[in-house]
Amino acid sequence: MTNIGVIGGAGYVGLVTGVGLAALGHKVTSMDLDQERLAMLRTGKSAVYEDGLESILSRLNEIEQITFTDDQSEAVRNSDVLFIAVGTPSLSDGAADLSAVIAVAEQLRDEISEYTVVVVKSTVPVGTLNVVTDILSQKLTEGEDFDVVSNPEFLREGSGLIDFFAPSRIIVGAASERAKSVLREIYKPLLDGTTVVDIPWIDSACEIPYVETDATSAQLTKYAANAYLATRISFINEIAGISEKVGGNIDDIVEGLGLDPRIGSGYLQPGIGFGGPCLDKDLRALITVARENYYDPVMFNGVLQRNELQLREVINKITAAVGPSLYQKRIALLGLAFKEGTNDVRHSLSIRLYRVLRDQGASVIGHDLLAVDEATELEPDLEATSNLDAVLNGAEVIVALNSDSVYAEIDWPQVKLAGISPYIVDTRGILDHRALTSNDLIFDVLGSSG
Numbered sequence: 001m002t003n004i005g006v007i008g009g010a011g012y013v014g015l016v017t018g019v020g021l022a023a024l025g026h027k028v029t030s031m032d033l034d035q036e037r038l039a040m041l042r043t044g045k046s047a048v049y050e051d052g053l054e055s056i057l058s059r060l061n062e063i064e065q066i067t068f069t070d071d072q073s074e075a076v077r078n079s080d081v082l083f084i085a086v087g088t089p090s091l092s093d094g095a096a097d098l099s100a101v102i103a104v105a106e107q108l109r110d111e112i113s114e115y116t117v118v119v120v121k122s123t124v125p126v127g128t129l130n131v132v133t134d135i136l137s138q139k140l141t142e143g144e145d146f147d148v149v150s151n152p153e154f155l156r157e158g159s160g161l162i163d164f165f166a167p168s169r170i171i172v173g174a175a176s177e178r179a180k181s182v183l184r185e186i187y188k189p190l191l192d193g194t195t196v197v198d199i200p201w202i203d204s205a206c207e208i209p210y211v212e213t214d215a216t217s218a219q220l221t222k223y224a225a226n227a228y229l230a231t232r233i234s235f236i237n238e239i240a241g242i243s244e245k246v247g248g249n250i251d252d253i254v255e256g257l258g259l260d261p262r263i264g265s266g267y268l269q270p271g272i273g274f275g276g277p278c279l280d281k282d283l284r285a286l287i288t289v290a291r292e293n294y295y296d297p298v299m300f301n302g303v304l305q306r307n308e309l310q311l312r313e314v315i316n317k318i319t320a321a322v323g324p325s326l327y328q329k330r331i332a333l334l335g336l337a338f339k340e341g342t343n344d345v346r347h348s349l350s351i352r353l354y355r356v357l358r359d360q361g362a363s364v365i366g367h368d369l370l371a372v373d374e375a376t377e378l379e380p381d382l383e384a385t386s387n388l389d390a391v392l393n394g395a396e397v398i399v400a401l402n403s404d405s406v407y408a409e410i411d412w413p414q415v416k417l418a419g420i421s422p423y424i425v426d427t428r429g430i431l432d433h434r435a436l437t438s439n440d441l442i443f444d445v446l447g448s449s450g
C-alpha cells in the first residue's frame with residue numbers, strides 16, 4: 001500500500017485515477033481547487049459522469065480509502081507519491097497551457113519535505129518534465145528529495161473506469177530506477193488483479209502490457225496516440241466526402257476497410273469531426289512542438305484542416321435541403337456532449353454547430369441524455385432537454401450527432417404523425433435508415449450518396 005496524493009482529483013482524469021488507485025488498496029488523498037465538486041465527492045456524488053463511478057466511490061469513502069481536500073500541502077504531507085492531473089488546455093497559438101502544472105510544481109517546491117515521486121499524468125509536451133524538475137530543484141535535490149515521472153493517461157471518457165482497470169497499456173517514463181520501482185509497486189495490484197472493493201472489469205487472466213521508457217518517449221507516445229486517432233477520423237471523413245461524390249456507401253466501405261487486420265475498425269466512423277477535450281488540443285500542441293523544433297508537420301496540418309471543414313459539410317447539406325435561409329427554422333440536434341456516454345461538452349462540435357445555426361437565426365433545440373445541464377451552463381440560450389420526443393416533435397431539420405443507441409430506436413412513424421415531415425442528417429450512421437425510407441422521410445448520411 002502506498003500513500004498517494006492526486007492533484008486535480010475532481011477532474012475527469014484525476015477522479016478516475018484517484019478512485020482507481022484507492023480501489024487497488026492505496027490510501028489516496030485527492031486534492032482539487034473546485035470546492036463544489038469536492039463537497040459532492042465526499043458524499044459519493046460526481047460531477048463527472050462515468051459508468052459505475054459513484055457506487056465505487058461511495059464504497060471507497062465508507063472504508064476511508066480515499067479522502068478529498070482543497071489543501072495541497074495536506075495532500076503532500078499524507079503522500080509518498082503525487083499524481084498531477086490538472087488541465088492543460090490549448091492556448092490561442094495551439095501550444096499547451098502549462099500554467100496549472102507550473103502552479104502546482106511551484107507550490108510543491110515549498111511543500112515537499114521527504115522523498116516524493118511526482119508523477120505527471122496530465123498530457124504535457126516534451127520538455128515539461130524538465131520544467132517541473134527545474135522548479136522543484138530551486139529548493140530540493142533531484143534523486144534525494146524527489147523524482148519526476150511521466151505516466152500519461154489514455155482513458156476514454158465514458159469508459160474511464162474500464163480503461164483504468166483493464167488498460168490497453170501502462171506507460172511509465174523516467175530516468176530514475178528508484179522512481180520506476182515505486183511506480184511498479186503502485187501498479188502491481190492492477191497487474192495481479194487484486195482490489196479492495198468489487199470491480200467488475202478486473203480480469204486477472206488478462207495480461208496488461210507495462211512499458212518503461214524515458215520521459216521524452218512517454219510524453220511523445222501520448223501525443224502520437226491522439227494524433228493517430230485524429231488522423232483516422234480525418235482520413236475516414238475525407239473518404240466519406242469522396243464516397244458521397246462518387247456514389248459510394250460509407251458503411252460498406254468502413255466494413256471492408258476495418259476487416260483488414262492491419263487497419264481494424266476503431267475510429268473509422270465518419271462524423272462532424274473530432275472535438276472534445278483532447279484530440280484537437282493535443283494535435284495542435286504536437287504541431288506547435290514540431291514547429292518549435294524546426295520540423296514541418298505537413299500531415300498533421302492536413303488532419304486539422306479536414307476537421308475544420310467537416311462542420312461545413314453538414315451545414316451545406318441542411319441549406320441544400322431546406323434553402324439558404326435558416327431563419328426561424330426549427331432544428332433539432334441529437335447529442336450535445338462531444339460524444340455519447342459522457343457529460344463533457346468541452347470543445348463539443350455539436351455546440352459549435354449550435355452557435356453557427358443560432359447565428360443564422362435558426363431556432364435550435366438540443367437533446368442529450370447526460371449533458372443537458374453542462375450544455376446550458378456553457379450556452380444559456382440553448383434550449384436543451386433529455387426528453388427526446390419534445391426535441392423531435394415539430395423539428396423541420398433533425399441532425400444526429402452522436403451514436404447514442406436511443407437514436408437508433410426513434411419511432412419515425414410517430415415523429416411523422418406528430419407534425420411536419422423533417423429533413424434529417426445522420427452524421428454517424430446511427431439512425432434506422434430502413435424505417436426512414438419506409439416512412440418516406442428525406443435523409444442524408446455523411447459518406448453515402450442519397
Ligand SMILES: NC(=O)c1ccc[n+]([C@@H]2O[C@H](COP(=O)([O-])OP(=O)(O)OC[C@H]3O[C@@H](n4cnc5c(N)ncnc54)[C@H](O)[C@@H]3O)[C@@H](O)[C@H]2O)c1
Nearest residue numbers: 008010011012013032033034085086087088100122123153
Ligand atoms: N479528459 C480526458 O479524456 C483525458 C484523457 C487523457 C488525458 N487527459 C489529460 O489529463 C489532463 C486533465 O484533463 P481532465 O479532462 O481531467 O481536466 P479537468 O478540467 O476535468 O480536470 C482538471 C482538474 O484540475 C483542477 N485544478 C486546476 N488547477 C489546479 C490546482 N492548481 N490544484 C489542484 N487542482 C487544480 C480543476 O479544478 C479540475 O478539477 C489534461 O492534461 C488532459 O489533456 C484527459
